[in-house]
Amino acid sequence: MNRVLASAFMLAAMAGPAAAQSLTVSVPADVRSINPGVNRDDNTDDFVLQMVEGLVGYDEGGTPGPLLAEKIDVSADGKTYTFTLRKGVKFHNGAPLTSADVLWSWNRYMDPKTDWRCLTEFDGRNGLKVEAVEALDANTVTMKLNAPNALFLDALARTDCAMAAVIHKDSVKADGSFDKPIGTGPFKMGEWKRNEFYTMSAFEDYASPKTDGKIDGYLGSKRPLVKDVKFLIVRDPATVKAGLLSGAIDMGGILNSDVDELRKAPSLTVQVGTNAVRHGLLIQTRDPLLKNVKLRQAIAAAIDYDELVSAASADLAKPNNSPLYPGSSYFGDVEKQGFKYDPAQAKKLLQESGYKGETITILANKRPTAVSFPQAVVAQSMLQAIGIKAEIEVLEWATQLDRYNKGNYQMQAFSFSSRFDPALGFEQFSGNKDKQPRKIWEEPQALALIDKAMVVADKAERQKLFDELHKRYIAEVPMIFTFNGVEPYALSKRVKGFEAWQSKQRMWEVTLAN
C-alpha cells in the first residue's frame, strides 16, 4: 500500500531533494524587489548582492576593499578617490565593464527618481557629498568629495546601499523602469515567483577577484560552483525543520532552539555563524529615574552576562559588552573589558542612587527570530534580585520600533543591525536626542570623539578614539550591549563550502554532492 501511494505521490519527490547542482535554500521572506538598493531589506540585499557588485565591498572582517576596482588611490588632501577597474570583468549580457558603466550607474543612483536608499548618504544631507564623478579613461574613474571622510569607502560598500553596484544600462527598460539586474556578480537573475520562490543561475563568464577557493566577505574567491540556486520562501520555522529533515530543503536558517535537535539528524550538519548584530538593553537616559548614572551602573552590575547570554541564545553565543563586534580589527584588549557582574556592588550602587522602589518597564517583542523577550525576562529577574521593581511590556515589533524612534521608553530589549566600522557602530546609538529622539548616548565629549573618528583615517589614531569611547561607555552605561548575533544554519551533508557570515547566504564556492 505504501509503495502504491508513494508512487502515486511521486511528485513529492520532485519537490524533495534537489536535482544535481540545483540547491534549494529556505528563506523566511520574499525579496522586496530586485532593483539594487531600492525598496530593499536584508533578505533583498542578500539575493541582489549575489548578482551585482560595487567598486568596493566588505572583506570577512568588515573592512572595505577593492571588488570591481583593482586598486584605489586617495589624493593627499583625502578628497579625491581614483578607482582603477579590474580587467576582464563582464556583465551578465557579455558586455565588458568600463568606466562609462560606472558613471551611468552612479548618475542613476544619484537621480532622485531612482529612489536609491542611500541617496542621502552621498548628496550632502548627511555631511558627505560626492561632488563630481569623472571617467579619466575607459578603465579609470575618480570621485571627488566635499571634504575628507574616513568612512567614504565604507559607505560605498554598505550592503543596504547594494554596494552602489555597477549595473549595465540594459538593466533598465526603454521607459526608464527597472527590468532586472544585469550585473557582474557570480550569479545571474533567474525566475521570481512572488511569495513562492526566486532563483539565480551560475554566470559562467564570471571573473572572480581570486580563484583560490578562500571566501573573504564579498571579496576573495567567488566562483559559482552550483548551477542553480532556488530560494524557497518558508515562513514557519517548524516547516523549515520538516523540509530540512525530508530533504526538500538543502539548507536554511534555523532557530537557536532547534540547533541541538538538528545536530542529531544524520542527514544534516549544523553551522553556527556570528554576525555584527548587537543585542542589548537600551536605557532612556532622559528618563527621570534612569538619568541617574548610579542607577544605570547598578543595573549593569546586576546582570550576570554569562547566564543571560546563555539563556537568550540557547547557549550559542558569548557575552560581549562592547559596541564593537569581536570580528572587527579594532576589537582589542580594551574592548574585551566589559561590565562586571557584582550583585553586592549593584546593591551598593542602587542604595547610593537613591532608588525608592519605582517601577522600571522593559519593552520587548516576541518575534521568533529575535532574542528580545528572553533577554528581557532574564534581565528582569536579575534586576529584581537586587531590589529593582522591573516589569516587562510585550509589544508587537512595529510598535516597539515606533517607541524606540520616539525615545518613548525606560528600557527595552533591542537589537541593532550590523555596522562594521566602529565609528558608525557608536554613531548608531549616539547623538542629540533633541534632533533624533531615538539616540541613546548624548554625552558631548563622546559625540566629539565619534565625529573625529568619522574623519580620521589613521588606524592607530582611530584605535585610540575607539578605546576611549569604549571606556566612557562602560563608565556611563548609556545602554548595555550583551552579545552579538548568532546565525545557525542546518545544511544537508551534500552541501559543501558554505560559510555563514553576517547573515548572508553566500552561494559562491558552494558545491552540492550528488
Added chain:
Amino acid sequence: MLRFALTRIVMAIPTLLIVAVSVFVLIRLIPGDPASLMLGDLATPASIADLRARLGLDQSLPTQFGIWFSHLLKGDLGISINSQEPILPLILSRFWVSAQIVLVAVFFASLVAVPAGVIAAWRQDTTLDLGLVGAATLLLSIPTFWLGLLLLLFFGLKLEWLPVVGYVSIGDDPWRGIIYLIMPILTLFLHEIGVILRMARASTLEVLRLDYITHARAKGLSEGAVLWRHAFKNAFGPTWTLIGLVLGNLLGGIAVVETVFTIPGLGRLLVDSIFARDYPVIQGCMLFVAFCYVLVNLVIDLCYPIFDPRVTAQ
C-alpha cells in the same frame, strides 16, 4: 429574486463604505510607521522624511483618505508600499489560492458532516452519537496550526507521501498543484467537520422533536423518508447559514494554514501587510474580505428557497 439580489447589493454599499473609513482610520491609529519599518535602525531623519514624502505619508490624513478613496471609486486600490505591486491583481491572485483550499475543504466537510450530524441526531445518545460528537469536539478543539504540523510530519516526513514545503499553482501544473494542496485542504476539512457536524446535529434534533415528524412516522413512512424528506430539509437552514459564515470567515483568512504549508494566500498577505504597516494593502484586503462576506451571505440567502420553500426571496 433579481430585485431582492439587487437590493442586497445596494445595501452592501454603506457597509463597505463604513469598512473603508474604519480600516483607514484604525490602521493609522496603531503605532508604527511604514517608512521607519522599511528603513529599520539604519534610518536617518533625512532618509525617513524622504521615504515618507515618496509614499505620500507626509500629507494630512484627510488628504490621504481623499486620494485613496477617489482612486477606489475608479476601481484602483493603489500600490503596495512593500512590493510596489498594484493591489487589486495582487489580492485577486492571492484570493484565488486561498479560495481553492477553502471551497474544496468546506464542500467536502459539509458533504461528510451534514449527513453525520443528521445520523447522530437520529441515533441520539447511542454509542454512534457519542462517538460522532466526541470526534467532532476533538477536531474542533485542535488548533489548525498544530493539526497542520501533525499532518505534515505524518504524511510528509514519516510516510513521505506528500511534499513538505513549496507550492505549485494549479494553473501552472494541475496535478502537482493538487498534490501541494492536499494537506492544507485536509487540515481545514478536518477542522470544519467539527463545526458543521455539531450544528447539523443540533438543528436536526430540534426538528425531530416536532409534531409533524411524529405525524409522518404515524403515517407509516420509513425512517429514511422521515429523516431525509421531512427532517433534513427543515433542519438544514441553520447549518446552511453556518456554512455561509464559515466560508466568509475562511475566505478572509487562513493565514495559519497558509504559513504552515507555505501557501501564498490572502490570509498571509493580510498578516504580513499588518506587520509591515503596508496601509494600502491592508485597506484593500479588508475591503475585499468585507465584500466577500456580503457576497457569500447573499448567495446563501438566495439559496434558502431551494431547501425551504416557505422562505421566499421577497
